[in-house]
Amino acid sequence: MPYKGVLPVAPAFSENLxxxxxxxxxxxxxxxxxEYFDITKQGNTGFWPVGESRVLYNNGFATADSKANLAIVDNGILFNKVKNTDSIGNRFxxxxxxxxxVK
Structure with a gap:
């Protein structure tokens, strides 16, 4: 199972799965x-929301106005580059x- 490959490395990412x-x-x-409520219900075909369309958010998002709430970044930094401080890994x-x- 693919999930078993994630479990051993999860602690390295400070996650206790x-x-x-x-x-x-x-x-x-x-x-x-x-939106995933009852997806494990017996007889479910594997689609959610259970008993509705096969398209998630077909009737709007789970927000007050049912619209996707996206942030406008403008000219700001979208992602900050994280400096790797792992000296052993860097030396390796x-x-x-x-x-x-490797190249």
Whole structure:
């Protein structure tokens, strides 16, 4: 299962994932995201919202005005570049470049 590949590395990202099966993950999502409510209901075809269109947000978003709320960035910085301060990892990357193992 692909999710099993994520579980061992999650602590490296400060995430404690306490899931044993994909169904555990889906159950957690259904509790926290209104649009996914009851997706685990027996007989569901796998589409959500359950019993409605196969297109999520077909009848509007889960906002007060049912519209997507997007922020206008203007000329500001959209993403800040994060400086990597992992000295061991950085040195490792330098060494494999020096050895010609990567470009």
């Amino acid at each position: 306490e899931y044993d099966t994909p169904n555990d993950i889906l159950t957690k999502i259904t509790r926290n995201v209104p 990357k330098e060494r494999i470049k020096e050895a010609g193992l």
